[in-house]
Amino acid sequence: MAKAKGAIVVDEVKCKGCGVCVTACPTKVIELAAEVNGKGYHYAYMAHPDNCIGCANCGIVCPDTCITVYRAKAGATA
Amino acid sequence: MSDINTIIKPENIIYKKTDVLTDNVMHYCPGCSHGTVHKLIAEVIEEMGIQETTIGIAPVGCSVLAYNYLEIDWQEAAHGRAPALATAVKRLMPEKYVFSYQGDGDLAAIGTAETIHACNRGENIVMVFINNGIYGMTGGQMAPTTLPGMPASTCPAGRDVSHDGAPIKISELLAQLPGTCYVTRQSVHTAANVRKTKKALRKAFENQAANKGTSLVEVVSTCSSGWKMTPTKANEWMEENMFPYYPLGDMKNE
Secondary structure, eight states, X not given: OOOOOEEEEEOTTTOOOOOHHHHHOTTOOEEEOXXXXXXXXXXXXXXXXXXXXXXXXXXXXXXXXXXXXXXXXXXXXX | OHHHHHHOSGGGEXXXXXXXXXXXXXXXXXXXXXXXXXXXXXXXXXXXXXGGGEEEEEOSSGGGGGGGTBSSEEEEOOTTOHHHHHHHHHHHOTTXXXXXXXXXXXXXXXXXXXXXXXXXXXXXXXXXXXXXXXXXXXXXXXXXXXXXXXXXXXXXXXXXXXXXXXXXXXXXXXXTSTTEEXXXXXXXXXXXXHHHHHHHHHHHHHHHHTTOOEEEEEEEOOOHHHHTSOHHHHHHHIIIIIHHHSOOEEEEEO
């Protein structure tokens, strides 16, 4: 399993479950949750966190700007 | 999993919501292009450091409430009159950055006269044009930009060109006017396109700083509710059907 280089934090309350981030993710990290949030949407979550490369594509395409993207600095991962 | 927790630290943030966007939850439907374009305008404003000097002109349509989402000064225009109001604001306060934000019903139907004349006068403003080929807010009626054969609530069998005329390519039309300095058509359905659209918006605002004339940034968009598709399906449909008729790229760049 690839070592994660990046990570995302989804604002699960704001997410509307549109799925645009799922399509945008090049390493298929994101899926829509089986559970729903307070608004009844299947929010996005990191289903395969090990694959995240921290490219930020998901955050960039998110219409509701509810994804914060983190990327470990080169050589910083333990 | 401990891996992830070592990565999620403030110093590792590479993408987050700009502070120019408010914390309000947008009223747009899931996957709506409006949210993405709002965000891009907010990011451009933040990067240029012009939050205190930018005035937006909100239209009528789904984005009528745009003033709730960007922490800048706004004026609300009557339907289609955003370019006229933007003209007034810019002429009275030439030191401010002024942009109108309009949909296809607003810019290309009700406000066609204002749009054409503002561009022809070469008003030093930015016009952001969201083209989703339908009247989203009022219930999915046919717009001037609805594609031939595309169903809408007022043409359930699809647009009949012999009866309704062909969809209007307003950006091509405006590119012919001497007052426009920059006319481009972009989209926000993939990360690459979002980046290009952001560059286009940045250029449009820089043109305004350089007093070059009217910049028009058209964004071919989706209306998943109006088109009755899921957001991802709507993006695919847009690529297959909208782009052949509304090709992306610069029409004018002076």
